[in-house]
Structures are given as C-alpha cells and as structure tokens.
Amino acid sequence: MNKTSSRLAPAAEACAQPAIAFDGVRLDFGGKCVVDGLSFTVAPGEFACVVGPSGCGKTTLLRLVTGLLSPTRGEVRRLGVTVDGPSRDVAIVFQDYGRALLPWRTAAGNIALALEAMGVPRLARAERVAALLDKVGLAGHGDKYPAQLSGGMQQRVQIARCLAQGPRVLLMDEPFGALDALTRQALQDEIARLVRDSGATVLFVTHDLDEAIYLGDRVFALQANPGRLAEVIDVGLPRPRDQLRTREHPEFLRLRHVLFDHVQKTH
Amino acid sequence: MSNWSLRAGSVLVTLSILLLWQLVTTTGLVQPIFLPSPSSTFANLLRGLTRGDLLALTISTMERMIHGWTLASLGGILLGALIGLSQRARYWLTPTLELLRPLPASTLLPVGIALFGLHPNMLLGIIAFGAIWPVLLPTIHGFSAIDPRLREVAKNLGIGPLAFALKFGLPNALPDVTAGMRLSLTACLIITVVGEMITAQQGLGSTIIMAARSFRSTDLYGGIVLLGAVGAANNALLGLVERALTPWRRARA
Numbered sequence: 001m002n003k004t005s006s007r008l009a010p011a012a013e014a015c016a017q018p019a020i021a022f023d024g025v026r027l028d029f030g031g032k033c034v035v036d037g038l039s040f041t042v043a044p045g046e047f048a049c050v051v052g053p054s055g056c057g058k059t060t061l062l063r064l065v066t067g068l069l070s071p072t073r074g075e076v077r078r079l080g081v082t083v084d085g086p087s088r089d090v091a092i093v094f095q096d097y098g099r100a101l102l103p104w105r106t107a108a109g110n111i112a113l114a115l116e117a118m119g120v121p122r123l124a125r126a127e128r129v130a131a132l133l134d135k136v137g138l139a140g141h142g143d144k145y146p147a148q149l150s151g152g153m154q155q156r157v158q159i160a161r162c163l164a165q166g167p168r169v170l171l172m173d174e175p176f177g178a179l180d181a182l183t184r185q186a187l188q189d190e191i192a193r194l195v196r197d198s199g200a201t202v203l204f205v206t207h208d209l210d211e212a213i214y215l216g217d218r219v220f221a222l223q224a225n226p227g228r229l230a231e232v233i234d235v236g237l238p239r240p241r242d243q244l245r246t247r248e249h250p251e252f253l254r255l256r257h258v259l260f261d262h263v264q265k266t267h
Numbered sequence: 268m269s270n271w272s273l274r275a276g277s278v279l280v281t282l283s284i285l286l287l288w289q290l291v292t293t294t295g296l297v298q299p300i301f302l303p304s305p306s307s308t309f310a311n312l313l314r315g316l317t318r319g320d321l322l323a324l325t326i327s328t329m330e331r332m333i334h335g336w337t338l339a340s341l342g343g344i345l346l347g348a349l350i351g352l353s354q355r356a357r358y359w360l361t362p363t364l365e366l367l368r369p370l371p372a373s374t375l376l377p378v379g380i381a382l383f384g385l386h387p388n389m390l391l392g393i394i395a396f397g398a399i400w401p402v403l404l405p406t407i408h409g410f411s412a413i414d415p416r417l418r419e420v421a422k423n424l425g426i427g428p429l430a431f432a433l434k435f436g437l438p439n440a441l442p443d444v445t446a447g448m449r450l451s452l453t454a455c456l457i458i459t460v461v462g463e464m465i466t467a468q469q470g471l472g473s474t475i476i477m478a479a480r481s482f483r484s485t486d487l488y489g490g491i492v493l494l495g496a497v498g499a500a501n502n503a504l505l506g507l508v509e510r511a512l513t514p515w516r517r518a519r520a
Contacts, residue, residue, distance in 0.1 A: 066423055086423045099416040104438035104515045113434070117424040145518035165424070 017080035019044040019169055019201035020065055025074035027060060034060050035227035038074070040220065044168075047195060047202045049216035051209055051259065053266065057227025058205040062171045065203060066090055078169060088118060091162035095174040097154040101146040107157045108133065108142035114164035132160040135194065152183035156190075163194065170200045174207065185243050188215060192241065209259045213252055214241060221259060223266045231262050303485045312489040321474075325493055328459055328470035331387075335394030336455040340448050342395060343402025350403075351410025351440070352432055364403075372397025372458045376465050390462045397458040401450035409440020442516060445509040452501050460494065 018041035025038040035057040042048045050058050063069040064076050067085040076083045078090065091114075094100040101110050108129045115125045133142050136156040146154050155175060162170060175191075176184045192215060195202050206212050212219045216235050223230035233255060237246055246252055285305050291297055292304035299307070315321030350356045372393055383389040413435055421431050463472025471490050478486035510517070 068419065068422060086425060088425055090423070092419075092423055094416060094419075096416060099414050100420055102417065102435070102438070104441070104513070114424055116430075116434075117426050145515045147515065148518050 017044075018042060018077075019046070019079055020048075020203060021075075021077040021080075022064075023075045023077070025064065025071045025076055027057075027064065027069060028072045029060075029069075033226040035064075037228050040229060040232070042201055042203060042218075044079075044201050045199050047192075047204065047215060047217045049204045049206060049212035049219045050222060051206060051212045051219060051263070052222030052227070052230075053224050053263065054207070055227075056222040056224035058222060059173055060227065061222075062092060062173050062203065062205060065169065065171055066092055088114075088165050089167055090169045090171065091165045091167035092171040092173065093155075093158055093162050093175045095177050097151065097158045097178075098146070100158055101154060101161075103146055106143050106145055107138060107149065107153075107160075110146070110157050111160045111164050114161050118165065128164065132164055135163065136160045136190070150183075152179055152187060155179065155187065159187075159191065159194070163198065166198075167200055170195065170198075170202045172202065172204045174205055176211070177207070184211075189241075189243065191215070192239075196239075209256060209263065210247070213237070213255045213259065214243075214246060219255075219259065221262050221266075230266055233258060300482055300484055303488055308485050308488045308492060311485040312492060315486070315489060321489070321493070324469060324471055324474050325497070328463065328472065329497060331391065331394065331463075331468075331470060332452070332455045332459040335391050335398060335459060336448075336452050338391065338395035339398035339451050339455065340402050343399045343447070343451070344406050344444060346399075347403045347406025347440070347444075348410050348432055348436060351407045352428070352436060357407075357411070368400055372454075373461050373465070376462060380466065385466050385468070387468060390459075390466055390468060393462060394455055394458045398451045398454040401447040401454060402444060403447075405443035405447040406440050409443045410436040413439050442509075442513050445505070445512060449502060449505045449509070452505060453498060456494065456498055456501070 020042040022038045022040050026036045027034045038061070050061060052058055060069065064071060065078065065083065067083045067087065067090075070084075078087070102113065105113065111129045111132050112125050115128060120128065129142065130139075133139050136159055138153060138156050138160070141149065141153065146157065149157065159175075172191075176187055179187065188211065204212070204215060213233075213235055219233045219235060220229060221231040221233065222228065235255060237249055237251055288302075288305045292299060292302060303311075312321070316325075346360075350360055375393055375396065376390075379389045379393050383392075410432070417435055417439075421435055426434070459470070460472035460475070462468070463470040464476045467473050471494060475487055475490035475494075478484075478490060
C-alpha cells in the first residue's frame with residue numbers, strides 16, 4: 001500500500017487548498033430551509049468538531065460533504081473540487097454501527113468490503129485487513145460476525161473499514177454517542193492517534209461539548225432554525241491529549257464555559 | 268425440557284399412531300380394502316421398491332419435482348432480484364403478478380394441455396409456475412428491504428449495481444429465500460403428483476390414482492407413505508443447506 005505517498009500528498013497541497021470548503025451554502029429540504037449561509041473552511045489534516053442543538057443540521061453538513069445531498073445554493077468543495085457525488089477519498093463513520101455493518105460478513109469481511117470496492121486484488125486484501133484489524137485493536141477477532149462483537153468492537157470495525165479506504169477526509173457522525181463512558185474514552189484516544197497517523201482531515205459531529213474540545217483543533221458551534229454557524233472556537237490544548245490532564249487543564253475548562261454559555265444562549 | 272426427552276416424545280407419538288393404525292386394521296374395524304394394515308403396507312412397499320418398478324417411479328417423480336423446483340427457484344430469485352432492486356420493475360410487474368399469483372396451478376393444467384399437449388415440459392412449466400411464488404415474494408422483499416444505512420454505505424464506497432445486488436441484496440434476502448425454497452419444494456411435490464394424476468405421466472401420482480381406481484389399497488397407501496417420506500427427507504436436507512448458507516444467523520456473542 002502506498003500509505004506514505006497518500007499521507008504526504010495532502011500535506012504538499014496544504015497551503016494551496018482547504019480540505020473542505022463551504023461557500024454560502026443553503027439547503028432546502030421538503031420546503032424547509034435546513035441550513036443557510038454556511039461558510040467555513042477546514043485545513044488539510046485539521047480535526048474539526050461540530051456541536052449544536054438537535055435540528056441544527058449537523059448530520060446534513062456531513063451529507064453535503066459526502067455528496068449525498070447537494071446544496072440548494074452555494075458550493076461545497078473538497079480539496080478544491082466542487083462536490084458532485086460520493087468519492088472514496090471521503091469515508092464516513094456512522095453512529096449506528098449495528099446498522100452500518102453487513103451482518104452477514106465477519107469483521108474481516110466488512111473491512112474487506114472497502115478494499116473490494118477499491119479493486120484491491122484478493123491476495124493483497126487479507127494482509128491489509130489483518131493490518132487494519134491490528135491497528136484498531138481487533139487482532140484475533142477477524143472471523144467473528146458483528147452480532148458476536150460488543151458495541152465498541154463493532155464501532156472499531158466500522159472505523160477500520162473507513163481507514164481501509166485510505167480517506168483524505170474522514171467524517172464522523174456522533175460515532176461514540178451509543179457507547180458506554182469507558183469505551184468511549186478509549187475510542188476517543190484511539191481515533192485521535194489513528195487520525196494523526198493517517199493525516200486525514202476530520203469533521204467530527206457530536207453533541208458532547210467535552211468530547212468536541214478534547215478531540216478538536218477547532219470547534220464549530222451551530223445554531224438551529226435554520227442551521228447556521230454561530231461560533232468558531234480555536235482549541236489550543238497541547239497534543240497528545242490525556243483523558244485526565246487535558247480535561248483538568250485551565251484552558252479546557254475555559255473553553256467548556258465558553259461553549260456551554262453559547263449553547264445555553266442559542267438553545 | 269431436555270432435547271433428549273423432546274426427541275423421545277416425537278418417536279413415541281409416531282409409534283403410537285402406527286400402533287393405532289395396526290389395531291384398527293387387525294381388529295377388523297376397517298376393511299383392509301379401504302385401509303390395509305401398516306405391516307402389509309410396508310411389506311408391499313419393500314417388495315415394490317426392491318422387485319417392482321416402484322423405485323423407478325419414485326425416481327421419475329422426484330426428478331420431475333427437482334427439475335420443476337430448480338426452474339421455480341432460479342426464476343423466482345432472478346425475477347425477484349430484478350423486481351426488488353428496480354422500483355420501475357416493481358411498478359410495472361406487480362399488478363400482473365398479483366393477478367397470476369392466486370391461480371391454482373392445477374387449474375392451469377387443462378390450459379397447458381390444450382396449448383402444448385401432454386408434453387413432459389408442459390408439466391414442468393406448470394410445476395415451476397405453481398412453485399415460484401414462495402421463492403419470488405420473499406426474494407422481492409429481501410432485495411427491496413435493505414437497511415437505508417447499508418445503501419448509504421454502498422453509495423459512499425461507490426459500489427456498482429451488480430456488486431450491490433450480490434454483496435448486499437442476495438445475502439440480505441438469503442434467509443427468506445431459503446425458507447421460501449423449502450416451501451416451494453413442498454409445493455413442487457404437490458403439483459408434480461397432481462400433474463401426474465391428471466396427465467397420466469409415469470410417476471408416483473399416476474401409480475397412486477391407478478391403485479385407487481383398481482382397489483389395490485396396499486399400493487395406494489404404499490405410494491402415500493413414500494410421498495410422505497420424500498417430503499420429509501427434502502425438508503430435512505434443505506434445513507441443513509439453509510444452516511450452512513446463513514452462518515451469521517447462528518452467530519451470537
């Protein structure tokens with residue numbers, strides 16, 4: 001796998017093009033304006049979190065990036081190119097891992113699906129699947145079906161399938177929302193590490209303000225009716241972050257106040 | 268209750284029914300011409316299978332049934348996949364199918380005879396027509412009722428329509444399809460036997476009706492026992508195939 005080159009390529013373009021760019025985006029759906037006047041950019045390799053009340057268009061935002069939805073007005077660009085449909089450069093991790101995995105395929109089979117879609121030859125697949133299973137801490141669980149895995153493990157399988165695409169943009173839609181607190185923290189640290197290793201740009205939707213600050217380089221706070229950008233917060237916390245020390249950091253607490261006040265105001 | 272005692276119970280029930288049958292006949296409660304004793308039925312059956320042409324007749328009936336079933340299954344899966352995957356095909360074909368579905372296959376036999384004559388392939392076509400429904404309907408459902416989230420996954424990965432049908436549609440439909448194929452095989456056996464009776468083609472159906480008409484009751488009951496055994500064996504065999512084809516359904520943490 002030409003991992004190294006795909007890791008370096010976006011970095012070379014870094015100064016030229018933002019990984020994701022929204023330019024005056026408005027989306028009407030079913031006669032209702034879902035999001036309006038969205039303009040922002042995400043730099044290559046940046047970890048951007050999106051928070052906001054329900055109905056503010058967080059998930060819509062992701063779908064606009066995948067190309068499954070097209071803006072009514074304005075333009076969405078990925079790596080400088082106008083989005084006109086799904087691309088394998090973009091991977092998405094859904095919250096409902098139970099529905100996003102193929103129940104009839106083992107963990108290894110689910111990861112291999114992405115490789116099959118990319119036309120990776122059969123012989124090369126097994127090795128790469130094994131490496132990915134290892135990477136997400138599921139070595140030895142490859143031949144288990146999703147129904148035999150815990151929620152956290154199923155979500156790891158989905159993450160591995162997305163990483164198998166070698167995506168330059170990774171979208172995550174409340175990926176840890178359905179997991180228990182401990183699994184959630186473990187996966188937060190893992191995703192931070194995996195993303196740093198892959199160099200992918202991340203747009204991470206969550207309703208957990210702490211999670212957004214803990215993971216993000218920047219946090220976009222949205223406002224509802226219609227969904228629009230209310231505030232952008234720079235997170236200057238040092239990396240790698242630590243579940244205890246980062247969360248006790250005075251800056252973490254300050255940002256938490258800022259975000260919390262904002263959500264209170266707009267809710 | 269343990270698995271062992273459940274099995275023992277099922278054997279016990281079967282044996283007591285056979286015993287009751289033997290009692291009813293040996294006490295002379297029913298004339299042997301209407302109901303022969305089980306012992307003479309089985310003796311006659313064994314004789315027919317080993318020395319007579321009963322084995323050849325059974326094989327010819329089973330062959331017809333299996334050919335019809337293969338046609339019904341293939342047709343049901345292909346047509347079902349097409350209708351399940353394409354909304355347009357669903358709109359175009361559903362009304363016709365709903366008109367054809369309630370028709371009993373036996374009523375089509377006279378039509379088939381009138382149009383194509385007593386050709387063996389005509390009977391095969393009728394069997395396939397009558398037995399396609401238990402496969403077709405679950406296949407349509409299995410291919411059309413794929414979780415929207417999985418559709419989204421496929422779209423994001425850029426999976427083409429053929430790969431989608433094979434990797435998402437088929438496995439999603441498989442548990443329903445195999446269950447439908449079991450029902451279809453039973454339907455095939457019924458239509459094959461009725462077809463043989465009506466068209467007098469070589470097989471168990473025609474043998475049974477000839478035995479009944481000439482009051483050879485041991486032959487009649489022997490044929491019926493044989494059909495029951497064929498049906499039960501088919502069902503058991505397909506149950507095993509079904510388990511082997513859908514391993515994920517048994518996978519639990």
